[in-house]
Amino acid sequence: MDSVGEDAYVKWMARDPAETERLNSQHEFLKKTIGHLLHPTIQSSMPAEPRIADIATGTCITLRDLASTFPPTCRFDGFDISSAQYPPAADLPSNIKLHVADAKAGLPTEFHSQYDVVNIRYLIAAMHEDDWPVVSQNMLKLLKPGGWLQWIEPDLGSAFTALRGDINIPTSSAVEEAADAIGPAVRQQKYSFFTTELANIMQAEGYESVTHEVVSTDRLPELRAAGWNTMRRPYQQFWEGVEAAKGEKGKSKEYVAKRIGEIAEVAKAGAVYFRSNIHVFLARKSME
Ligand SMILES: C[S@@+](CC[C@H](N)C(=O)[O-])C[C@H]1O[C@@H](n2cnc3c(N)ncnc32)[C@H](O)[C@@H]1O
Numbered sequence: 001m002d003s004v005g006e007d008a009y010v011k012w013m014a015r016d017p018a019e020t021e022r023l024n025s026q027h028e029f030l031k032k033t034i035g036h037l038l039h040p041t042i043q044s045s046m047p048a049e050p051r052i053a054d055i056a057t058g059t060c061i062t063l064r065d066l067a068s069t070f071p072p073t074c075r076f077d078g079f080d081i082s083s084a085q086y087p088p089a090a091d092l093p094s095n096i097k098l099h100v101a102d103a104k105a106g107l108p109t110e111f112h113s114q115y116d117v118v119n120i121r122y123l124i125a126a127m128h129e130d131d132w133p134v135v136s137q138n139m140l141k142l143l144k145p146g147g148w149l150q151w152i153e154p155d156l157g158s159a160f161t162a163l164r165g166d167i168n169i170p171t172s173s174a175v176e177e178a179a180d181a182i183g184p185a186v187r188q189q190k191y192s193f194f195t196t197e198l199a200n201i202m203q204a205e206g207y208e209s210v211t212h213e214v215v216s217t218d219r220l221p222e223l224r225a226a227g228w229n230t231m232r233r234p235y236q237q238f239w240e241g242v243e244a245a246k247g248e249k250g251k252s253k254e255y256v257a258k259r260i261g262e263i264a265e266v267a268k269a270g271a272v273y274f275r276s277n278i279h280v281f282l283a284r285k286s287m288e
Pocket of ligand 1: 007008009024027057058059061062079080085101103104120121122123126
């Protein structure tokens with residue numbers, strides 16, 4: 001396994017076989033919920049054989065899916081700060097290449113001005129307030145003139161809040177306990193910062209045609225349970241991280257797992273549910 005740079009992401013998130021499985025099912029959920037892999041605006045103005053980069057590619061699932069819909073002569077490059085979740089190279093089509101690189105440090109110059117499309121999805125757990133302009137500028141360097149950046153992030157600022165469902169079904173005290181434990185840490189991480197600021201940042205960095213669309217995770221009501229399934233593990237890991245930071249006073253992993261199980265039960269019964277907003281930003285490099 002290779003990695004580079006300071007890896008803020010591992011404070012909250014795992015890289016193991018269960019996470020690989022979660023990311024791949026989350027991909028299917030996001031594809032249906034957002035309604036596209038590449039926004040129709042990008043698709044309608046791309047060359048016939050685009051070169052596409054996926055930043056923070058994880059299991060490379062987005063590129064594997066995209067590659068199956070483009071001619072084999074198209075070239076795809078995936079980048080991640082860690083190769084831990086990369087599939088074996090032998091399992092990838094020959095037009096997908098994976099690299100290890102830190103989006104915050106910037107990519108080597110050989111990748112500059114190479115891409116018609118740069119995609120980023122769900123890097124949020126690694127992002128601090130100061131990182132958004134830095135990553136925006138680093139992505140601009142990768143684009144050809146007229147190339148598009150598509151950047152998709154969940155608003156984690158509200159994703160861990162249980163909403164009341166059927167008022168006649170009893171809820172669990174674990175719901176309030178989780179909110180009390182996680183709430184301050186979520187606010188401290190400023191996970192909603194980008195929702196109001198990223199479009200302005202992109203404009204200030206020199207992008208053109210900046211647009212910002214918001215999709216609800218329950219846009220397709222039949223996928224509400226699938227949405228909770230994709231969020232349950234990060235919810236649990238986030239709570240575990242908060243307890244670990246308290247040292248000896250913190251609750252054990254076993255306790256957190258038990259309480260999350262109780263929340264899952266009342267969610268399944270319909271007493272509570274979870275939803276959040278997914279933000280889709282598009283921005284274009286000028287033609288000059
Ligand atoms: C939640 S996963 C999302 C994976 C993929 N984009 C997807 O949507 O399935 C976040 C990924 O960001 C990667 N990551 C974290 N910090 C990074 C950084 N500074 N530069 C590049 N990748 C990073 C992690 O290693 C992880 O694979």
